[in-house]
Amino acid sequence: MTNVSADVVICGAGIAGVSIAYQLAVHHQMRNIMLVDPLPPLTMTSDKSTESYRNWWPGPGDAMVRLMNRSIDMLEQLHQQAPGRLHMNRRGYVYATANTDSVDSLIAGAQEISRLGAGPLRIHHGRGSDPIYTPFGEHGIFDAPQGADLLLDGDLIQRYFPYLTKRTVAVLHTRRCGWFAAQQFGMYMLEKARECGVQLRSGQVADVIVNGGKIEAIRNRW
Ligand SMILES: Cc1cc2nc3c(=O)[nH]c(=O)nc-3n(C[C@H](O)[C@H](O)[C@H](O)COP(=O)(O)OP(=O)(O)OC[C@H]3O[C@@H](n4cnc5c(N)ncnc54)[C@H](O)[C@@H]3O)c2cc1C
Structure with missing residues (x-):
């Protein structure tokens, strides 16, 4: 020995x-x-x-959101050190439903996770007064939107996610998420x-x- x-x-x-x-x-x-x-x-x-990685986690409590926010900070630091080598993107996650009965629970869940610290929730109804929606192709990792965008308008959903069924009634696009x-x-x-x-x-x-x-x-x- x-x-x-x-x-x-x-x-x-x-x-x-x-x-x-x-x-x-x-x-x-x-x-x-x-x-x-x-x-x-x-x-x-x-x-x-x-x-895949995401900061979008339900409760109870904010432990997972805080853990993941800190972990993603560290991933980003590594990515900054060696960007050519450490592939990382910020495409987000998409949660979609074609079931009108599921929309209220999707909204309530998103509001809760946003409150836990995962970032602001922007709701898009397809009206002129909507907040700005930035699709993933228009940003990189360090200028990406935080939080999530909730699309509740069929035309908007088809414009940005044309591969989803036309019956889709809600899309939640969470933004501090992606692949590495x-x-x-x-x-x-x-x-x-x-x-x-x-x-x-x-x-x-x-x-x-x-x-x-x-x-x-x-x-x-x-
Ligand atoms: C199919 C799948 C998909 C997943 N997708 C994701 C994802 O998208 N995003 C995400 O964040 N996570 C994902 N995970 C989870 C993630 O991969 C794991 O949480 C992570 O790899 C665990 O890492 P680890 O170092 O704890 O364990 P491991 O990678 O299993 O390493 C443990 C090591 O300990 C060694 N070991 C065991 N016993 C001893 C001993 N007595 N002495 C010395 N060495 C020992 C083993 O040989 C092994 O190498 C996924 C997991 C699976 C299976």
Whole structure:
């Protein structure tokens, strides 16, 4: 058995473990960090993701909205550092219904999520007094509208979403949402963490040895 020493051992090199290694090493200048996984990095669940993100989450409470707003801030910072490499877009999510009975609950849900901190809700009835609707092709990531746009007029819906059935009666277009290359983000963070000294080791954490209420050692199967 080989004994190696580390101040921090991170169990698992999925996106969660890699992000922790990156934050500790790059942003908090911590050294002597070991990332342990029996598999190559980012190959288990993190390899299966649809790679979409959104800040538009229902309650109860605002925990998810706050978590996601902060997480998206961090994604945007990474994207600013390496824009050519970390593909990210802000196309939004679309929730649509052709059922008139569902419209009231769609509006109530959207108002609640907006109140929780996901951004303003703009309602479009197809009248001259409507707020401005900016389609996704007319903005980038950093000048994108916040919150959501709720389209309640059939002509408007067909103009901007012609691929939806003409029976569609409401479209909720949530804006701080989109797609990003999660694998690329993960590899970028891993490279930066390794440049700051994080060691990646193949192994399986088998035991955590605690002495006097403190972690004394981690036993690995190498
Ligand atoms: C089909 C699908 C679609 C998804 N779509 C999205 C999406 O669009 N947007 C989104 O945000 N999320 C999505 N997710 C969720 C997201 O992919 C996961 O939340 C995320 O990948 C989990 O990352 P993780 O690092 O926690 O876990 P994992 O990627 O599973 O990493 C865990 C790692 O720990 C290692 N490990 C386990 N036990 C040990 C041990 N004893 N010692 C050492 N290492 C160990 C494993 O080998 C593995 O590499 C989706 C998930 C799935 C399955």
